[in-house]
Amino acid sequence: MISGDGGRAGSGDGEPTGPAVVLLVEDDDGDALLVTELLADAEVEIEVRRATSVAGAAEELDRTRVDCLIVDLGLPDAVGLDAIERLRRSTQRHEVPPALVVLTGHAGIDQGVRAVAAGADDYLVKGETGADLLGRSLRYALQRRRSAAQQRALYRSEVRAAETARLERALLPKPLVEDSTVSVMVGYLPGGNGLLGGDFFDSVQTADGTVLSMIGDVAGHGPDEAALGATLRTAWRTLVLTGTPPQDVLGHLERVLVTERPRPEIFVTLCQVAVTPDRHGIDLYLAGHPAPMLLTGPVGAVRCDDLQPTARGRALGIPIDGGWRAQRVEVDGPFAVLMYTDGLVEASVVDGAGAPVRRGRRGAQRVGFDGLLGLVQAELDESGFVGVVERVLRRVRAAHGGPLVDDAAMLVVGWTGAREVVGERSSTLADSAEWARP
Template sequence: MSSRDEDDGRTGPQPRPFVLLVEDDDGDAVLVTELLSDAQVDVDLHRARSVAEAAAELERGTVDCLVVDLGLPDAVGLTAIEQLRRSSRRHAVPPALVVLTGHSGVDQGVDAVAAGADDYLVKGETGPDLLGRSLRYALQRRSSEAQQRALYRSEVRAAETARLERALLPRPLVADEAVSVMVGYLPGGEGLLGGDFFDTVQMSDGTVLSVIGDVAGHGPDEAALGATLRTAWRTLVLTGTPPQDVLGHLERVLVTERTGPEIFVTLCQVAVAADRSWVDVYLAGHLAPMLLTGEVGAVRCADIVPESRGRALGVPVPGEWRAHRVALTGPFAVLTYTDGLVEAELAGHGEAPGRARGRATPRLGVPGLRTLVQDELDSGGFVGVVERVLRRVRRLHGGPLVDDAAMLVVGWTGYDDVVGERSSTLADSAEWARS
């Protein structure tokens, strides 16, 4: 096996380095082969007789190291190095390059190193130990470069992820201290961000608007689109757009920014009246929220059953988004969430809350989530309920969820002098691996 067999993350013996000897002279090629054998360098050695053959080999697969004669039929001197370096550009990490020269002087070898070679050897003056040491050092330098590039990509990816997380998970803009805002986000498998987004903003008249949405799919493109829509939604609210007009304007942003016509967004918008006597619920193909009511120690969770459901944003069918009004008195909170929570699988965890018996592929479902929320309210109270629910869903699933999931709870304490709960939970893979 050669190193052109791409690393697929499997454990086991590492493939031998693929070394390509570029040498037109049969005698010199045999000599190099014998020297490598005497040096006991464990490599997968192949041969090309010209720069053109070597370039074709580079196109076919990964080459870890090139051993190049500077006197080839189609390239002489440094030209061979330049051409092979150009042919290696498609490789994530260019192969190591060791030059063979027939000149005993150092000038040509030094020039070769300056042109990009890792080392140079003089024919007739090179023994097994020198050749073996040169190849080992060149291959080690290539391995170190690959590790550095992988580390850099990881750091860049982490920075981009953090930037998207900041855009997706903003700080709520709510001045009324009696309003509670609790948010939580669980990235999907492998920690990849998805298109879930949410936000809460208090308007100038005291109305508190909240939104939770889900871009179809998950990955960096969906995350970026979710961040764009979250920013657009906040801008619309801050500029005084009436709640009933926000979704139409947001759909125009979606149609402009999405990568294809098949991309759509489900969304739930909740408007809490300035006098806290009612909430309006707008649904765009999204799951209906739940309503939490009652005093501390006796909070009850129930489904909000809307009179109508609007279409998802970006779906080219007629339809509009009408508010479903719920009249309220005393303390309350509206719990919104994305479908990643209710799609959590429960196989191997017994009879979880709300789970129907006999299902082939049991999932938490809306009834299960409602029962789970009620259990957490009864056992731990209102404070911190979002984080506790997310942790419990993750435990029932047995690890990271397949899809990302978000939860947003917005409510009113019932008294202007009672401060509401504010919390934000982002499930970090290192911390939550222990949960």
């Protein structure tokens, strides 16, 4: 079956979405008519175009997509294998080069074998080729082309997975906290497409025993935001390790952001917490970020409360006046600070049928701060402090009915309250494969 010009193949270099485009390179009108009629009888859904020389075929390849070349080896501007070599050079710009079937007037197999060795997918002898044989050859050549496209797509997928893994390692660093009585639990839940966004966090203990931790969120979602998040996390760790005072870290980090961001409208919210060396004080720095929660009380009776901010600063990268100052919170006994990004509180809630729960004119119901606070407290009451990050992430995902639209991150840093009690350490990357299971 030969389609008209209205049956174009799909754009791009992957598998066609319509009839395959076959370019017949033949200078003899009689042979061209014969091949066209054989193709019509071959019951292959194609669109046939024609060129009478290698130069004309090269121009057609530059203008439009071609899925398969049927080439005569006796052309006015190329004879024998020279035609194959020149056409193969012309197709190098294509991500997946078109298939190539050779037509030869020689009954012997030597020239056809040499043509295949030079890069042709198949060869046919004029006068000995019927519709069935031509159809089989064409289908075989097109299938090889599709297989090559699939192999390339698989390779790209593997490369993309490797790049994502590198970003994941950058966004999920190993906390540099030596004090065994300090708990550090982190978790990252990518958005619905499984790709990482701009959420990032880290935790480092300085030489004087201070434990500095932060969680941040780059506005937007995608590879650029993920790369910027990884850059800012590395910059934050570098600033802390080189002895930058906690009150100066955010200003220096903003300078890195302004230099590295791909667009001037991108900003970052961030929460930084500094636990004093004696473990009885917390300095809280907020840069446009949601305030953390405070977990207090002994094992088996942990209480989760919100930390009311009194010194909230502007987001990083926003061109307005104002800086960031610490809010001191005094603690006595075991405690933990739970920091999170807004992907958790912005997650919508679904009912038993999977439909979003509506709140009148206010739209879909969100988990919200109070809802997240309740989920955390419920997990603490039911299963305790150990593993609370992963369990809360699972609860939010279940309330949403599946993968979240935006990524979400959580960081819990705390002190056990006694030198002989070892703190909890955990790291959770909620990837699509593992979290697809119940």
